Amino acid sequence: MMTEPLKVLIADDEPLASERLEILLGRMDGVKLVGVAEDGDEAVAKTAELEPDVLLLDIAMPGPDGIEVARKLSRQDNAPAVVFVTAFDQFAVAAFEVAAVDYLMKPVEQTRLDTAIQRARAALAAREEEGDSAKRESESEYLEEFWASDLSGLVRIAACDIERVSAERDYMRLHVGPKSWLIHHSMTALEQGLDPKMFVRLHRSALVRRDFIAGFARNSSGRWVARLADGTEQPVGRIYSDKVREIAAR
Incomplete structure (x- = not known):
């Protein structure tokens, strides 16, 4: 001491x-x-x-x-x-x-x-x-927490609590239940920094926590759409369609 x-x-x-x-x-x-x-x-x-x-x-x-x-x-x-x-x-x-x-x-x-x-x-x-x-x-080789600003100052967000990440120009929005926070980061950096066993990229502008995915369906255009646990849907980008097969094959 x-x-x-x-x-x-x-x-x-x-x-x-x-x-x-x-x-x-x-x-x-x-x-x-x-x-x-x-x-x-x-x-x-x-x-x-x-x-x-x-x-x-x-x-x-x-x-x-x-x-x-x-x-x-x-x-x-x-x-x-x-x-x-x-x-x-x-x-x-x-x-x-x-x-x-x-x-x-x-x-x-x-x-x-x-x-x-x-x-x-x-x-x-x-x-x-x-x-x-x-x-x-x-120490984990992957990101375990984030710090984002809100009206009260800075708030800690555990990576394991994030349900999905969506891109908004130069910022990423971290979604946790009904709340969300913006951080200045790139989607590529987040994809590399978050544990791939926990998160999967389904679109060029979206990362989703694997256990937050409730299922997959085809839309009217034949494209894959991920059904999420909160009832919303996340389109799967064409170049990420292999992720559907990867997840479904487990």
Whole structure:
């Protein structure tokens, strides 16, 4: 169990944003600010030099952006717990794909930073107990959760709860019962990121959870249509018709 103060590094190219985080950290017990970086390259360099436990990381920065910085650091041993601090909510999915422990929206409030630091501390304690290699082995290779924005802030959506995904231009809509959320992602990336044993692509603009499919039928044009558990129907694209045979053959 960690008893020493958490070493925190701030990486943000906005001086006022960094100063606000410094003030908030100064009001907290059990943390120690070890440095500030102003761009992506400096964030990587200072992480190697200062070995922080927690990195408060902006996303839109000069040089490598925050997502790329986190991706680089995740390949290293003893990587810091990453908390993203940003003014943009559209990066939430990408942020959690690189195993961020939290995602804070600017301007950061004291209570949210307190919560983020607590989550970072818990993540680091779990890493100590399990060991980095054991932790990596236990992690799924597929996406297990998404974070989407709504009027109340950010909401966590478990992948296993998603019934279907529909494309809306550059966004994907995640459907869970009567509710739905938009995320900034591509259909191809979602198809590759979600467990194929759980989800199947039936159309260029639709992914469906396999157990949400109640059956298949032919429409008046002879095309396959998937009947879904909620009573709706999803047309099956011509190039995805083999998926019907695959599912029916099981």
